[in-house]
Amino acid sequence: MTKTTALVFGYNKYAHEIVANVVDRYKCVKIYSLHEEDVEKSGGRVEVFDLSDEWLEVHKEVDIENSMAFCLLEENAQNIFLTISLRANFKNLKIIALASNNENANKLKMAGANKVIAIVETTSDIITNMLEKPISSKILHSILYEESELKIAQIKIDKESHFKNEQLTSVDWTRYNGIIVLSVMHKDMKSEFIYSSKAKNHIIQEGDILIIVGYEADIAEFEKRIGSKRYVNWSHWSW
Amino acid sequence: MLKHQILEFAYYLDASKSYQKSKHFFYSILEDDKNRYKKYIDIFMITLIFISVSVLIREVKFHVNDYLMFFSNYIISFIFFVEYMLRLWVNSSVSKIIVTHAEHDTFLHREVNLAKAFKQILKVKLNYMISPKAIIDLLAILPFFHQLRLLRIFILFRVFKLFRYAKSFQTLSSVLAAKKFEFLTLGIFASVVIFVSSVLIYVMEANNPASSVNTLFQAFYWSIVTISTVGYGDITPVTAEGRFVAILVIVAGMAVLAFTTSLFVSAFTEKLDEIREMKTIEDVSKLKRFYLICGYEKISREVAKKLSIKDSSIIIMDDDQGRIEMAKKDGYTALHYNPGRVESYEKLNIDIDRQIKAVLCLREDDIENVYAALTIRSINKDVFILSLLMSDTNRKKLDFAGIDKIVYPQELVGLITKEIVGKPVAFEVIHELRSENLDVKIDELSITQHIVDNFPTVGDLGNKDFQIVLLGINKYNNDRFFFNPIDTTLLEAGDYLLVVGYEILILEFEKYLRTRVRDD
Structure with a gap:
């Protein structure tokens, strides 16, 4: 299910970048800061919150079930406290948190964040890939982040899907209509690489998600042919 | 004439x-x-x-x-x-x-x-x-x-x-040469003590028939043996006066020995850092290809860790002693030099063209990164430079400094978040492929002339037998990526295959491509 509201906690450079990248995906983006001066700086766009809040205001204003929270406070301890506070109050809220490093990322996961981005590790991963595997790094970067013709998509197998009940490896996915299937996510939320021994004997079922790479037109054609649609699924996120 | x-x-x-x-x-x-x-x-x-x-x-x-x-x-x-x-x-x-x-x-x-x-x-x-x-x-x-x-x-x-x-001999002599004056003083002091004690013992003992000191040479020999605390005992003073001289010589001998020992120790202690640095410079000059990381902070520490896991040689350069100590503690070759000074590269005798794979300006400070990048660019026009960007307002300055690749962590976080929000499963799959934690990997295989001779087209590769997905080919001649190429696509030396598969099977596949000879 697509979320309708983004709750961004923190008013800093990372928050700016994230808001700029996700603003199109939400009907409403609410930004909260711990500092009063940010309200003035942002021209009233930012609201003030307190870490001791019981979140009653937020609960009244926002449909929490359909919201995504971004915990982006610069102080690690405050960010962890914020995450744990949100989780304690809203069991079903999806939380993405920013951590300076892996150590804090683990703490944020323990505090209940669904997804954590560790800045130092992520940046160093990307730098290392750029140096050691420049071609794959360039291609994957363009597939994932840039407006290239080549796209990655996740397709959910529907009730009427063309491939339902077929064995996964009975179809030559590498040549199927110009698209390449990289992996399949089973109903039990385990992702398997297409050639893995488990995936080989897997019978495609309703609810499976195929991760495919291809040109936009080919993906659209693929969707049409198999009778399934691109899908955003949050339920695999565990916490 | x-x-x-x-x-x-x-x-x-x-x-x-x-x-x-x-x-x-x-x-x-x-x-x-x-x-x-x-x-x-x-x-x-x-x-x-x-x-x-x-x-x-x-x-x-x-x-x-x-x-x-x-x-x-x-x-x-x-x-x-x-x-x-x-x-x-x-x-x-x-x-x-x-x-x-x-x-x-x-x-x-x-x-x-x-x-x-x-x-x-x-x-x-x-x-x-x-x-x-x-x-x-x-x-x-x-x-x-x-x-x-x-x-x-x-x-x-x-x-x-x-x-x-032998270099160690040269080091030894240079260490001792640095204490020339002290050794000269010691030599003069020892000579005076030996001379005086030789004469004294000769005067006191030579006329005594029971004494074994009969000549000045014997007196000199006794002095040396006593002052060095060796004391063979073949010649000993027998008169009370002679024994008194012996006491003085023994005390003076201890002073000479203590002085000599402390001189050697202090000479080596003072030169130890210099000797270590010389050794490091020598080691660096022997390295064939390495990454030069300028600055050792949080991100560079993690990059160094990841690169060394992949068996890449790295050298850390930083002008901060504390950070250099940390890098050394982490087990890296770290040089306490300023990456923003030409003099540093001259002293270290680094051949940038031959030895450096890429320069990574990873200080979390744009000013320092620009300074280091410009210095390196002024020495070498071609070396690949990657730099961190901490504030987007400085991007143009980094471009102008001749940096080939700019990494802006905030932008990355923004893009990643967008992808996580939009395609969480796909993001996870790609993220897993890129990480080192899974058996399944994405890898690049270079096409050599031998491979072209034996596998002229994509259809001949037989990657499916190795359970490998061929994502595409990066063509050497126009640096373009061809996704999911058809079987008749011709391979050329210098092309790269982008493959996804189990690491062990990718290795097998690579070995097969490099060693197999066509039967016909």
């Missing part, structure tokens, strides 16, 4: 490329530590030295094979003679001195005075010949005249030649 011919010849040699090249070659293999063949010459010479000494020892009590004697006396001496002459030749340039003098005189409209030039040549060559190393070289040749038995002992001078070839 003769003068004219000498001048002509000097000009000819000075301008001759082949002469200068051969002179430079000999200079390089004899004197330049960076020359890769020098160590073989050194090992060869060290071997000759040990053969000579072994023959000398053997000869004392046993008969030595005539051929071996001939080899030791004549061949080795001849090789040492040739080496001596070559060193004398390459030490300075005779032709250059003559040409410089001639040019100088011509410029001043004077007749060329060759005598002055020869005087300078003589001075320069003599200066070399009387240097300790050259004297040892010369003495090492003397056993050639082995009929003179005394000259055989000069074989031992060959051992001193080891100083030339």
